[in-house]
Amino acid sequence: MDRVIGCGEAVRHLWEFLDQGLDDDDQQAVEEHLAFCMRCCGELEFARQLRRRLRATGVGGLPGDVAERLGRFIDDLGSGESGGGVA
Secondary structure, three states, X not given: OOOOOOHHHHHHOHHHXXXXXXXXXXXXXXXXXXXXXXXXXXXXXXXXXXXXXXXHHOOOOOOHHHHHHHHHHHXXXXXXXXXXXXX
């Protein structure tokens, strides 16, 4: 099933996408979005690097302030305030 998703939904699914924890339809939708959205490709690369960094430092999760900032960014993407990609 082909469905077009916007940046907000793609970014919300990035961690599950990296873990291959999405169902087939969501996985395909994120892959298709990443195929044309350079901004979200950058977010994916950021998530990969952040995950590697956290593993290397032994940190079990995101610090509260980082999680909060990422949450606000994701909300902004979903509302179309950040520009770029498909809103």
